[in-house]
Amino acid sequence: MTLTSRSGPLLWTTAVLFFLLGLAMAMGGVWLALLGGSFYYLIAGAGVIATAWLVLRQRRAALWFYALVLTGTVVWSLFEVRFDWWQLVPRIAVWLALGVWLLLPWLHRRLLIGSARTASYGQASLPLWLAVVLAVVVGGVGFFTDYYTMAGAVPEASMAASTAADAPGVAPNDWVAYGRSAYGDRYAPAKQITPANVAQLQVAWTFHTGDLKGAGDPTEIANEVTPLKANGKLYICTPHNIVIALDPDTGKELWRYDPKINRDAKTYQHMICRGVAYYDSSIYPASSTAAVAPKPTPKGAVAMEAIHFDSCPRRIFAPTADATIVSINADNGQPCTDFGERGVIGLYQGMSMTQRGFLNPTSPPLVTQHVLIVSASVTDNDSTNEPSGVIRGYDIDTGRLLWNWDAANPEETAPLQPGQTYKRNSPNSWSVSSADEKLGLVYIPMGNQTPDMWGGDRYPEGERFNSAIVALDIATGKLRWVYQTVHHDLWDMDIGGQPSLVDLDRPEGKVPALIASTKRGDLYVLDRRDGKLIVPAPEQAAPQGAAEGDHSAATQPFSQLSFKPERALRESDMWGTNPFDQLVCRIKFKQLRYDGIFTPPSERGSLVYPGNYGVFDWGGITIDPVRQVLVGNPNYMAFVSKLYRRDQVDAKGGTGIEHGLQPMTGTPFAVDLQPLLSPLGIPCQAPPWGYVAAVDLKTMQKVWMHKNGTVVDNAPLPIPLPLGVPSLGGAIITGGGVAFMSASLDYYLRAYDVRTGKTLWESRLPAGGQATPMSYVSDQSGRQYVVIMAGGHGSLGTKMGDTLIAYALPQTAAPAK
Structure with a gap:
């Protein structure tokens, strides 16, 4: 094959380009076809190679042949993805650009010169022009087509509801617990900020904690704190567990307490503080600053002592990464030395495995009238020799242990005797619990007995508590009921979000309900x-065929109120920025085992969708109890779980974070956990990946669902393409009918109309906002504030920072005190 003397470098370069692109397509296409995938890539690659040959020969047939390739690509794309713009682009854009290139006059004329007979430009190029026009028209229709938005609205009658339905024990202006109250609804009743004026929000003040990532810190360090507002102050904690009190109107620092945690432990998997807990003894008549008579002792519990606690009538309880709970005077930041051992409870007490870093309370404890309820995370997937996941109840005044509930020994709740230890490696709870003190129950969102991806030797006693909601008696720690959301969990589908409590309006009247996001x-x-169950969750058959020595549950519960993916992933759902990385993703997909949701982990590699990143994770949901509306931020990201036999890996290897190679020492396997990504590091599945959505709790139906966030902070070029990106964190709802959320991977705090989901306002953040905001009204100025921590998230790769930002309406827009 030779070029004529009239060819020149333009035709040669074009032919080489077409040949290389076609060769890559054809070779990858052969691989995909052998895996049982689409033949398109093989056929299209061969067509592009043929076009290269004709270009080299200076034949106008190159235009006609390429018109067939482009037309076939458009038709195939419509068959696979309809008019979905973001899926059409990687399928068509490159081939459309090459078609336009062939139509350029300086190239086109050279092709006509080499033809056997002369032809006009129009005659020779008409088929390709028609193919180009077809591709442009299809793309144009796709640009204005949206298959993913659910446009709806909460009924006007619900939005107009005004009957008070606030959580008990919380002043309307305050936010006294992680979820605002022990109900965990994340609802602030203040009504100053409305859909009509939210666009006027402006930065009222900023505060820098000064606590940034250090050289020896783990990858998974994050600022996930939700501040508290109580006692006329704001309270926050930092990744290194420094507790800071601020003035709610100015952000001025009032005091700071540094527990000086041990930062030397290389075994820390996380360095996170999601928040602190607040206790005010004056709220409870039985716990005043005067002497307290001994409380009646429920059966199975330890008696609480009569004490004086004048020195710390208001307390902050703060968790630390080195496994302690610290009690601090909320007024001045001094340790409450009458609590525990000089203000500290050590959580390794009663543990037989005491290696630092393996027990880490990343979430705040739960405060009730008399009992402080404490749980903690353990290191995921490291080994079968981990600390116990025991849940403990302490006298809130003295720090004395009252009861302990261990999922591997659930009937024995009396405090351990000297020399006794809790069972190693029992199921734990790493998230935030909720409580209904009227019913006397605490609701625990349970994790799993680690390791997560192989469960052949789990405790029979504790199996039913993995990935479950457990209700315990607050006074005694005794089990009252349990509901399991995943049987024999092999996918890390534990319950990360705080259960939210709400009194539902049902035909039979008010029903005290709990809603658990999963x-x-x-x-x-x-x-x-x-x-x-209030909403049915029938059992359905699940895929079988677990790894050697393990088993899969025959059925799993499926709630009829769900944001799970509407269908299983298909090869056509694989995505990319161009046809080549999309081809790689399709090959990856066909190589994996995938039988739909609950495909067991395997040595081949199993596709887990939705992945353990979670449709909902620790951000949970927010509920407006007045309007009976639920808002959440569902995510859709596929992961790969691949098992390796023990002799294939170094048991002491691993990333030290929750993704990558995890050793699972003590089991026959290690596991590699990774998101399903293209060679360019973008998700292999097509967008959208993240939404904001609402449910009408009166009908238990979704009312709206919108893509949320852009790729401006994640793409090579900072273009705010509105693809809908993943989020990590939660939303809140305010009494004015506005929801706020900042959790998306782009750096914005956004406000949404609760009725329609429309984005009303957004503010650029200086770092990632992977936290849950909160809102309060100042006792001094009467202004309503919305506050968010912009501190970033290490393992997600968002920009790290230390900035707490408060927003408010202009002074003239806020009512006087």
């Missing part, structure tokens, strides 16, 4: 009195 996307609506 990583798999199901929302479990339970009667919180007895754990019975």
Whole structure:
């Protein structure tokens, strides 16, 4: 094959380009076809190679042949993805650009010179022009087509509701617990900020904690704190567990307490503080600053002592990464030395495994009238020799242990005797619990007995508590009921979000309910009195064929209120920025085992969708109890779980974070956990990946769902393409009918109309906002504030920072005190 003397470098370069692109397509296409995938890539690659040959020969047939390639590509794309713009682009854009290149006059004329007979430009190029026009028209239609938005609205009658339905024990202006109250609804009743004026929000003040990532810190360091507002102050904690009190109107630092945690432990998997807990003894008549008579001792509990606690009538309870709970005077930041051992409870007490870093309370404890309830995370997937996941209840005044509930020994709740230890490696709870003190129950969102991806030797006693909501008696720690959301969990589908409590308006009247959001996307609506389902969740058959020595549950519960993916992933759902990385993703997909949701982990590599990143994770949901509306931020990201036999890996290897190679020492396997990504590091599945959505709790139906966030902070070029990106963190709802959220991977705090989901306002953040905001009204100025921590997230790769930002309406827009 030779060029004529009239060819020149332009035709030669064009032919080489077409040949290389076609060769890459054809070779990858052969691989995909052998895996049982689409033949398109092989056929299209061969067509592009043929076009290269004709270009070299200076034949106008190159234009006609390439018109067939481009037309075939458009037709195939419509068959696979309809008019979905973001899926059409990687399929068509490159081939459209090459078609336009062939039509350029300086190239086109050279092709005509080499033809056997002369032809006009129009005659020779008409088929390709038609193919180009077809591609442009299809793309244009796709640009204005949206298959993913659910446009709807909460009924006007619900939005107009005004009956007070605030959580008990919380002043309207305050935010006294992680979820605002022990109900965990994340609802602030203040109504100053409305859809009509939210666009006027402006920065009222900023505060820098000064606590940034250090050289020896783990990758998974994050600022996930939700501040508290109580006692006329704001309270926050930092990744290194420094507790800071601020003036709510100015952000001025009032005091700071540094527990000086041990930062030397290389075994820390996380360095995170999601928040602190607040206790005010004056709220409870039985716990005043005067002497307290001994409380009646419920059966199975330890008696609480009569004490004086004048020195710390208001307390902050703060968790630390080196496994302690610290009690601090909320007024001045001094340790409450009458609590525990000089103000500290050590959580390794009673543990037989005491290696630092393996027990880490990343979430705040739960405050009730008399009992401080404490749980902690353990290191995921490291080994079968981990600390116990025991849940403990302490006298809130003295720090004395009252009861302990261990999922591997659930009937024995009396405090351990000297020399006794809790069972190693029992199921834990790493998130935030909720409580209904009227019912006397605490609701624990349970994790799993680690390792997560192989469960052949789990405790029979504790199996039913993995990935479950457990209701315990606050006074005694005794089990009252349990509801399991995943049987024999092999996918890390534990419950990360705080259960939210709400009194539902039902035909039979008000029903005290609990709503648990889950990583798999199901929302479990339970009667919180007895754990019975309000919304049905029938059992359905699940895929079988677990790894050697393990088993899969025959069925799994599927709630009828759910944001789980509407269908299983298909090869056509694989995505990319161009046809080549999309081809690689399709090959990856066909190489993996995938039988739909609950495909067991395998040595081949199993596709986990939704992945353990979670449709909902620790950000949970927010509920407006007045309007009976739920808002959340569902995510859709596929992961790969691949098992390696013990002799294939170094048991002491691993990344030290929750993704990558995890040793699972003590089991026959290690596991590699990775998101399903293209060679360019973008998700292999097509967008959208993240939404904001709402449910009408009166009908238990979704009312709206919108893509949320852009790729401006994640793409090579800072272009704010509105693809809908993943989020990590939660939303809040305010009494004015506005929801706020900042959790998306782009750096914005956004406001949404609760009725329609429309984005009303957004503010650029200086770093990642992977936290849950909060809102309060100042006792001094009467202004309503919305506050968010912009501190970033190490393992997600968002920009790190230390900035707490408060927003408010202009002074003239806020009512006087």
